Structures are given as C-alpha cells and as structure tokens.
Amino acid sequence: xxxxxxxxxxxxxxxxxxxxxxxxxxxxxPTPGSGPPAGTISLALDGPGELGDxxxxxxxxxxxxxxxxxxxxxxxxxxxxxxxxxxxAPEAAGEIAGVTIRDLPRYAxxxxxxxxxxHFFAVDDVLRLIDLLTFYKLNVLHLHLSDDQGWRLxxxxxxxxxxxxxxxxxxxxPGGCYSQADFSRIxxxxxxxxxxxxxxxxxxxxxxxxxxxxxxxxxxGVEPVPYRGVEVGFSSLVADRPDTYAFVDDVVRExxxxxxxxxxxxxxDEALSTSAQDYATFLGRALPIVAAHGLRPVGWxxxxxxxxxxxxxxxxWDVREPALAAAAVRNGARLILxxxxxxxxxxxxxxxWPLGNDWAAHIDVRDAYDWEPDELLDGxxxxxxxxxxxxxxxxxxxxxxxxxxxxxxxxxxxxxxGWSPRDVRDWSGFRExxxxxxxxxxxxxxxxxxxxxxxxxxx
Ligand code: TNX
Numbered sequence: 001x002x003x004x005x006x007x008x009x010x011x012x013x014x015x016x017x018x019x020x021x022x023x024x025x026x027x028x029x030p031t032p033g034s035g036p037p038a039g040t041i042s043l044a045l046d047g048p049g050e051l052g053d054x055x056x057x058x059x060x061x062x063x064x065x066x067x068x069x070x071x072x073x074x075x076x077x078x079x080x081x082x083x084x085x086x087x088x089a090p091e092a093a094g095e096i097a098g099v100t101i102r103d104l105p106r107y108a109x110x111x112x113x114x115x116x117x118x119h120f121f122a123v124d125d126v127l128r129l130i131d132l133l134t135f136y137k138l139n140v141l142h143l144h145l146s147d148d149q150g151w152r153l154x155x156x157x158x159x160x161x162x163x164x165x166x167x168x169x170x171x172x173x174p175g176g177c178y179s180q181a182d183f184s185r186i187x188x189x190x191x192x193x194x195x196x197x198x199x200x201x202x203x204x205x206x207x208x209x210x211x212x213x214x215x216x217x218x219x220x221g222v223e224p225v226p227y228r229g230v231e232v233g234f235s236s237l238v239a240d241r242p243d244t245y246a247f248v249d250d251v252v253r254e255x256x257x258x259x260x261x262x263x264x265x266x267x268x269d270e271a272l273s274t275s276a277q278d279y280a281t282f283l284g285r286a287l288p289i290v291a292a293h294g295l296r297p298v299g300w301x302x303x304x305x306x307x308x309x310x311x312x313x314x315x316x317w318d319v320r321e322p323a324l325a326a327a328a329v330r331n332g333a334r335l336i337l338x339x340x341x342x343x344x345x346x347x348x349x350x351x352x353w354p355l356g357n358d359w360a361a362h363i364d365v366r367d368a369y370d371w372e373p374d375e376l377l378d379g380x381x382x383x384x385x386x387x388x389x390x391x392x393x394x395x396x397x398x399x400x401x402x403x404x405x406x407x408x409x410x411x412x413x414x415x416x417x418g419w420s421p422r423d424v425r426d427w428s429g430f431r432e433x434x435x436x437x438x439x440x441x442x443x444x445x446x447x448x449x450x451x452x453x454x455x456x457x458x459x
Pocket of ligand 1: 232269270300317344346357393394395
C-alpha cells in the first residue's frame with residue numbers, strides 16, 4: 001500500500017501508476033503515534049527546507065519505505081528513484097532494494113528539445129516523451145514549433161499559419177499543427193509532472209513556413225513556396241518593416257496566454273540569409289516584445305551577437321563556435337548547454353547506424369555521459385551554467401519508435417550529467433545501472449539502441 005496524504009497524493013498516484021498491479025493509495029493522514037503497517041510506502045511533504053524545490057530523502061528497509069520531500073517536485077523525483085529501484089515483476093509490485101538516499105539536482109534546468117517542425121508528432125507522442133522525461137527527473141520540454149518545413153501551433157489571429165504552414169513537413173507526409181487546446185493539454189500534462197514546456201518559434205531565419213502562410217511578410221522579390229527539404233538557412237523575416245513586428249506581437253501574445261510567465265525560445269540560429277545589421281535590428285525589436293508579454297527569452301547561441309536583457313538564457317549548441325557562448329556569459333547571460341557532439345540525439349550512434357545526422361559527431365552512450373559541464377567552455381565557470389538540454393532534431397526521425405531508439409539510452413546519460421554532482425558520476429557504475437534499465441524499457445514497450453558499450457542482460 002502507498003500512503004500519500006494531502007499534497008502528496010498526486011505523487012502517490014503516479015507511483016501507483018508506475019508500479020502497476022497490486023498498488024492502492026491511501027490519502028488519509030496517518031493516526032498520530034501509529035507507525036505505518038509493514039510493507040507500506042509512505043510519501044510525505046515534511047522534508048527539511050534544505051531539500052529545496054526538487055530534492056528528496058528516501059529510506060527503504062524491511063519496515064517499509066519512507067519518501068520525504070520539501071516540495072511536490074521533490075516527491076515526484078523520489079517516486080522515479082523508487083520506480084527505478086523496483087525490480088519489475090509481472091504479477092506483483094516487485095521488491096525494492098534497501099537504501100538510504102538524500103538526493104538533490106545539480107542544475108535547475110534539465111531538459112530535452114523535440115523538433116516537431118521537421119516532422120510533426122501527435123499530442124500522444126509528446127505525452128509519452130514527457131513520461132520518459134519524468135522517469136529521468138528532467139524538468140524542461142523544449143518544443144521546436146516552427147521551421148522552414150512547417151508551423152506547428154495554431155495562432156487565432158493568424159489562421160493561415162496552421163492552415164498553410166501546418167500542411168508540410170520534410171518528405172511527403174501531411175504535416176500537422178497543434179490547436180491551442182492540444183498545446184494546453186501538453187502544458188497541463190507536463191505541469192502535473194513538474195515539467196516546464198518551453199515553446200520555440202524560430203526567428204528571423206528558419207521562417208519559410210510562416211512566409212508561405214503570409215507571403216506579404218517576405219522580402220522584396222521573394223516568393224515563398226512550401227519546402228519539404230532538409231537544408232535550411234535561406235529564409236528570413238524582414239527587419240526594417242513594421243508588419244514584421246505586428247506579426248511577432250500576435251504570435252508572442254497568444255503564446256504568452258498559453259504559458260503565462262514562462263519562457264519563449266525565439267531561436268535565432270543559422271539566420272544565414274539575414275545580414276548582421278538586420279539580425280541585430282530584428283532581435284533589438286523582438287526581445288522587448290517577448291518581455292512586454294511577460295515571458296523570459298531563450299535563444300540559440302547566435303543571439304549572443306546582440307545585447308541581451310538581464311535574465312536571458314543562451315543555448316550553446318555549435319561546438320565549432322564556443323567563443324559565442326563565452327561572450328554571452330561576459331554579457332551577463334546564463335547558459336543552457338547542448339553541445340552538439342555530446343547531447344544531440346539526432347546524431348548517429350556510429351557510422352553504420354541508419355538514422356539521423358552526423359555533422360557534429362557520432363555519439364554513443366559513453367560520449368553522452370562522459371563530459372563535465374564546468375569544463376566545456378573556456379572562461380565559463382560553473383555558476384554561469386543554468387543546466388543541460390538534450391536535443392532531438394527530426395529531419396530523419398518520423399515515428400515514435402524512432403524518437404525512442406534515438407533517445408534511449410542517451411537521454412538517461414544526459415539526465416545524469418544534469419542531476420548528479422561530478423564526484424558521484426562514473427562511467428563504469430553508470431553502464432552497470434543502465435543495463436538494468438532495459439528491463440523497464442522492455443516492460444514499457446520502448447525501443448532502444450543496444451549499444452556495445454553496455455553489458456545488457458540477455459533478452
Ligand atoms: C543545426 S542546432 C540546427 C538545426 C538542425 C540541426 C541538425 C540548431 C540551432 N540548428 O536546424 O536541425 O543542426 O543536427
């Protein structure tokens with residue numbers, strides 16, 4: 001039985017769902033003085049303040065299991081540890097190893113990006129990914145909602161974005177677009193699991209799908225046509241026209257209503273057909289629009305070429321240009337680390353792997369694990385790092401099973417880089433534990449790559 005009174009009930013319900021058969025949840029408060037019956041898992045929000053927003057304490061012994069946290073997110077993280085400690089058994093809830101743990105995250109931002117623009121993924125696919133993020137204690141889902149190949153969030157004041165921009169993707173598939181109700185469902189499902197959804201509208205480049213929907217926004221002599229290819233960098237919003245900013249305002253205003261007080265990622269990467277002057281002009285006008293609607297800006301590292309407002313977050317990705325990220329920090333920004341040669345889940349595992357990109361590296365699970373955020377960039381000290389984020393671009397990823405096989409086993413590696421302090425991380429221990437996780441993935445029906453670096457148990 002799981003005892004989860006009051007505000008612990010939600011985490012209790014999620015534990016019961018995660019453990020499956022044989023679990024019931026009692027949400028009544030225990031009678032003072034009486035200990036829980038043997039075999040009970042007790043969840044309580046009475047943990048000390050030092051556990052912060054996300055930490056938890058877990059003890060399990062023959063007498064039962066006690067999970068305590070100071071905040072609900074901490075309880076939920078403890079629930080994941082418990083799920084991982086349970087050896088799944090077909091009929092019952094299984095056995096739990098005896099442990100005493102006090103566990104807090106190293107970084108506050110532990111994320112994954114999914115590109116739903118190159119290929120569209122249904123709401124259900126996104127919810128299943130949130131389940132996986134939750135299992136690995138990640139707390140940010142960044143959705144890349146627009147690119148040259150498609151526009152994926154309906155904007156009421158600009159209906160052609162969904163109608164025209166939503167009708168294409170890479171290759172010959174039908175594309176797709178989330179209604180605002182769909183998007184809110186994703187945000188609510190994520191919030192229930194203490195995952196923040198960060199929407200990205202890529203600007204001023206990567207905007208062909210928007211320009212197809214509203215050709216009047218395109219530059220002189222440009223006649224946008226739907227694009228289903230892979231190479232990008234040819235499109236741009238026009239920096240010196242007022243209607244560009246009316247458009248940005250419409251989009252940002254409607255997004256702000258969906259994620260009030262949250263983040264807006266405004267892309268800014270690879271604006272290869274925007275002049276440096278126009279790029280600076282554009283961001284100089286777009287950043288205040290984001291702030292005016294109460295959102296915090298995030299951008300790919302290229303945005304560090306322009307002055308940034310306090311509180312801006314810069315996402316480091318292009319390992320060929322580390323100096324930009326260091327410049328961002330000198331200008332007061334903090335970094336989200338997504339080095340493409342470590343955490344780009346669209347990179348092939350090895351040269352023979354059939355799916356994905358390889359411009360940055362081949363990334364096997366050890367590459368995703370064996371790196372140190374504090375040492376990645378010259379001149380960037382630990383306190384400038386807000387966190388880490390894995391990224392899955394989907395030029396070649398078309399179905400849920402392909403999301404899974406690119407994500408597992410590399411996502412748990414990145415998750416541990418984001419969660420655990422350096423002194424407790426070590427590859428040989430990790431690869432042992434990872435082998436055990438395959439039992440969970442098999443039980444959940446998830447596809448994964450059986451990397452030769454891990455001593456998997458026979459299937
Ligand atoms: C670079 S990473 C891009 C994306 C591609 C990705 C493929 C970034 C900010 N831009 O447009 O999808 O490489 O790996």
